[in-house]
Amino acid sequence: MLNEVESYRSEANSKLNQKTKPSLGQFFTPKPIALYMASLFENIKDTIKLLDPGAGPGSLTAAFTDEVVSRNCVTSLSIDAFEIDPILHPFLDRTLQACKKVLATRSVPANTSLQGLDYINSSLLNSFMQVEQKYTHVLMNPPYKKISATSNHRQLLRSAGIESVNLYSGFVSLALKQLLPGGELIAIIPRSFCNGPYYQAFRELIIETSAINHIHIFDSRNMAFSDDEVLQENIIIHLTKGKSQGTVTITSSPSSDFHLDEESGTITASDMTVRRVDFSSIVYPNDKEKFFHIAANDRDLAVIKKLEVFSSKLQDLNVSVSTGPVVSFRAKEFLKDSKDNNSVPLLGPSHLGLRVNWPKTGKKPNAIDITPATKKSLWANSGSFVFVRRFSSKEEKRRIVATLYEGELPGELIGLDNGLNVFHTGKIGFDPMIARGLFIYLNSTLLDKYYRNFGGHTQVNATDLKNLNYPSKDSLLRLGACVEDRIPTQMEIDNFIDEEIFRMTGERNSPMDAQQKIDDALKILILLGLPKAQHNERTALTLLALLNLAPDQSWSELQRPLIGVTPIMTWVREKYGKEYAPNTRETFRRQTLHQFVDAGLCLYNPDKPDRPVNSPSACYQIALELFHVLLTYGTPDWDSALAKWLQASPTLISQYAMGREMELIPLILNGKTQIKLSPGAHSQLISDIVTEFGPRFAPGAEVIYLGDTGAKEDFFDKERLAELGVVVDRKGKLPDVVLYWPERDWLLLIESVTSHGPVDGKRHNELAKLFSSAKAGLVYVSAFPDRKTMVKYLSVLAWETEVWVADAPTHMIHFNGDRFLGPH
Template sequence: MTLVDAAHASGRGFTATLSRDEQRAMGQYMTPPTIARFMAQRLVADVQQDHVRVLEPSAGGGILAAAVVEALLAKQEDQRPGFIDLYLFELDARLVPGLEALCHQMAQACQAAGVQLDWRISQEDFLLSELALRGQAIEGLLTISNPPFLKLNKTSDRRAHLHSYAVYGQPNIYSLFMAATARLTPPGGKWCFITPRSWMAGQYFKAARHTMLAHLTIDSLHAFENRREGFEEDSVLQETVIAWASGRQLFEPSLNILLTRSQGASDLDQSQVTAVPTERVVGDDEHVMLSLPQSQQDPFEGWTATLRTYGFEVSTGRVVAFRAAEHIRETASSWSVPLLWLQHVKQQEINWPIRKKREHISATAASSWMLVPNAPMVLMRRFSPKEDARRVTCAPYVGMLPGLVLGLENHLNYIYRLSGRMTPYEARGLSAFLASKVVDEHFRALAGSTQVNATELRKLPLPPLAAIEEIGRKVSAKPSLEEIDEVVNRVLGLPVAAQAAA
C-alpha cells in the first residue's frame, strides 16, 4: 500500500465513524488520493533544496503530507532532498494514532531512498500554536492543506481575535489557515491549499487576501467546474479551487499565472493549461479580488469607464419586508404604489403584478424614505440559481408602472442615474450588456457564487456610453439571450474568440 493510500484509508476510516452533522460541525472533509497527488506534484515540481520542511496545519489522516513525501521521493536522485522535517497539526486526538503509524511508514520509505525524515505531530489547534501566532517565515517551508471550512464568531472566537489581521466581517476558518501559513512562507518557499473559491472575492475575505498577497505570489490555480466532484465521497457541494503560490515579498505584474480546469478528480490528467498575466487574475485595487478568466484574451481590454464614469450608481432595494410590514399592502389604493420583489424580475422582462405577493406599498411621509423615483433604471436580482443560463438576471425598467415613486424589495439591486434621468435606450442597452455572455463569463471568473454584489458592479469595465445606447436601440423589447449576444458582439466588435464563446 502506498503512503497516500494508507493515509486515505486511515482518514476515511475515521470519517466513517462520524454522522453527517458531526462532520459538518467539524468542517472535516478528507482529500481524495487523486487530488492529493495532483496538489503535491505541482507543489514540489521546482523544489531542489537539500533540506525541506513540510507543514500540514490541519492534517486529518495526513494524506497531503504523504503525497508530498511521495512526490519528493519520486524525484531523480540528484534532485531529491537529503532531509525532510515534517510538521503535522491535528486537533482531534482520535486521528493521532493513525498519523503516528503513517509517519513511521513514511520514515521507512525515506530511509529506503536514502532520505532522513524527522517528524513532529502536535495535537493542538494550529491557529493557536506558537508557530502560527509568531508568524515568522520558516526556511525551506512547503505548506499543503485542506483546512476545515466553517464560520467563526469574530467577537467570541479566540482564533479570530488572535488573527485579526486576516479578519473582516464574518470570517471563515479556512481563510485564517491560508493567511497564517502565508506569513510563514519564505522567499522560495511553496504553499498549496484546496478550499472553496469564495476567498477569491467579496468583502469578507478582503483582509485575508491582503495578508496572503503580501507574502505570496500566486503561481497556479485549478478550478473544479463540477460542484459535486471535488469531494464526491463526502457529497460536498462547493465550488472548489486549488491554489499554488511561492513565498515572495514583491508583487511582479509581469508574471503569468497558470490556470487549469477539470470537472472533478477523474479528468485531472486532461486539464489544459492556460498562462494568464497576473494582472488579469489579481486585482490591483484595495479589494485585491482574484478571478479565473476563461481565456488569455481580455475582451474588456481598453475599457476604463465604469458606472460612476457615466453618472450611474448601483444601490440595493430599500424595502426590508419584515421592517416595512405596516406599509406593505395586498391590494392597491389611491395612496399606494407598486412594490417590486425579486419574483417580478425575469431575464429582460418585468412582470407586475403577478398576484402572488403583497405587491403594493403605501406612499406616505412615513414610508417615503424607502421609495425610489419612478424613472428609467436597470433592475437586477441580487441572487440567481447556479443553474441559470446567466449569472446576472436583470431587466430594463422604462417607467411603465403607475405612480411617482416605487418600492423595491431588498433582494433587488437597481442601477440609476445619480443626477437627471437615465434614458430608455441607456436602460435597455445596459441591461442587455449585463446579461450578455461576455459579462457572464467575467462574473463567473470573478466570483463563482450566486451573488453579483454592488462592489463587483461598480468595478465592471464598461464600453463607451454611445455603444451602450446603440445596443439599447438595436435589441427588441424582450430579447432572447441569443439576440443579446449577437447585438452586443456586433456593436462592440468583440474578438472572434469572444464571439465563438458566446
C-alpha cells in the first residue's frame, strides 16, 4: 500500500502549480520519512482516532495505517484527513480507500473522512474559545507559511488562546488542543521555532501541555524534502499530551533513507545516531524565553558548553545589530552600476567576503543616489562596522560569515542593503578594536557549530544575532588586538578563540580538535582514492579508530590495534562523542570496512585468517605499509610518502586479495554456478550440506538458497522458489539452506547450527508460516558440525524434524515418531 500511495504522491506533485507550491507550503512527505514518523508512536491499540491536517495525497495516513496493521492491536480506526486543495482530493480519496481495504483484511472497522476544508477555519469558525478534544493520535506535515497579524487565521487562533506567526505552529498548537489527554502527536516541522521571540508562545504551549519524547534532526537541511529541492532546517518531534516530562531521545541522520532493519525490526536510517538527555539540557531551567537547544551528539553538546564562558549581550557592549536600511526594489530608480559625484557606495551581499570587495562587476548595483527619498536610509561612513549576510542560497559550509569594514570606501555616507545584518552603534560605526574582536568571534568555527544547533532558519536574522551570547568588552579588545593589517586564516581565528577561552577557564581541550581530526581523515580518504560513497563522517571515524587516534593526539602517535566492528563503534562514542544506533553495525561493516579491505587500507582477521565470518572475534587492522605513510601526515614527507603508496597500492591490494582468496571455500552449485564462501565453521558446514548431505539424502536436489555465508552475495533463486508457491521479500527470514528435491516434490529447510539455533519449536512455527503457501512438502532439518555441538541443543529440538551431523555424514537422526525423512 505504501508503494501505491508513494506513486500518488509523485503524480499529485506533478499536478501542482510549481510557482505557487512554496507559498502554500505544499511539500509532501516522502514514503521513508512517513514510515519513520509512524513508527515513533508508543501506543497504538484499541479505539484510535487519527487527525492528519494538511494531508496532501495521504502519505502519513497510509504510513499510520501500515503501522496499525503491523502492531495488530487496534479494534477500530477513525481518520479525519484535512486537505484544502481540491486538486489533491482524488489522490487523498484513493489513499483513504486503500487504507480501508487493507484494514478490512485484518477485520479492523474503519471510518475515513476527507475534509476538503481549511483545517484552522473549520476547527475554530463555529467554536470560538472552545476546542473539542477528540483525537488519540495526530500525524502531520503542516504547511510552512507566515501569517500576518491581521489575517483571519491569526484572529481565529488568537480566539482559541493560540499566538502563532506561521501556519505550521498554528496547526501544531491547535492539534495539541484537540488531542485527548495521553494522546500523541508527531509532526515534521521547521526548526525555526526553537529560538527567537516570535515563537516563545508556541514553545511555552508545548512545554506546558506535553512531554517531548523524541526529536529527530537531519544533518543536512536539504534532506527531508530533497525531491522539492527545499532548503529548510526540519525536525521530527514526538509529543504526548499531559505526560510528565522525562528524558528525551535525540536521533540524527545524514540522510532520510529510513528503512526497516531486519535484525532489530526497527525503522532506521543510514548512520543514525542516538542519545538520551535530560530535558534540562534542551530547555535550560532559568531560561525565560524557553529556547530549545538540540545537540545531536556529545560533541555538539561540548560546543554549547564551551561557549558558555561568553555571557555578554550586545547591549552590554553598546552595540546593536540591524537589517540594512536600503530596500533595493523600492529604491530601484536611484541605484547605479558605478559611483559618481551625486551618489555613495552601496554594499550588498555580493560585496561581502572576509573583507569588502567593492565595486564589483555584475548585475548588482554598486552605488545609490543621494536624494531626499534615499537620504534617510543612508548612514554615516564613520568608524568600523561588521556585516553578516542574511541569506544563503545553497547548502554552504558555514552559516555565519562576518565581514570587517573599517571605513575604507570614499564619501561621508554609505548605503547598506537589507540583505545585510549590520553591527553598529546608533547607525554609525564603533570602536575599531571591538569591531575586529567581533569579527574574530563571529567567524570562529566554534560559534558556527553552535549556531547550527541553535538557529533553525535558512537565513541568519538580526534577531538570531541579538539572542547570541558574546565575549565581554575586554575579551573582544584582546581578540581584536590579534588582527593585524591582513585578514587572519581560519586556523588563526580558531586559535585566537581557544587562547581566550584558555585564559578565562584554564582548559585547553576544544571540541574543534575532534572536528579537525575528522576533517583530516576525510581528506586522507579522498587522497587514497576511496569512492564518494565513503566520503562521510562514519568512514572518517572508522579510520581514526583503526589508528587509535584521539582528538588530542597528533598524527605521529598512531597505533595499529586489532579491533572489531562493535569496539570501533564504542571507541567512536567514547573518543569522539558520537553514538551510532546499534542497528548501524552492519553499515560500518558493509559500507566502510569492506571497502577498506578491498582497497588494501586494512586487513581482515590478520591474526587468524581462517576465523569464521560470523565470529564475534572478527577484527580489522590497518595495513602496515599504509600505517607508515600516515605517520608522515602533516610533515614535509607526506606528499612523497603518499605518492609512493599510491603507486604501489595496486600490487599490495592484489597481494591482500590473493591471500584472502586462498582462505575461501569454493562451492559449485548444480554443476554450473560457483560461489566462494568465507572461511569458518559455519561456511564449511553449509558447504558440507550441499556436497555431503544433499547427494546422500536428496540426490538431484536443486539449491534454492544459501545464506549467511560471508560470500559477497548470498545465492538465492528467488524465481524458482516463487514457482514452488513461496514469495519471500526478505531473505533474513529464510533458513540457512533451502533445497528442492523434484523426485519427491519436497522442500528441505535446513538450519546450519554453529552459532545460531536449530529448528526448535519457535523456529518451526516461523518456517511453517513462511512456507505455508508451498506446493511441495516441507522437511525441516537441523545440521550440526559434530555430535558435541548437537548435544547442546537436544532439549529444544522440535519434534517432526530431522537432524544431520557432518562428521557422520552417512547417517541421520529422526525426531519423527511415525516415519523417517519426509514431510509430516
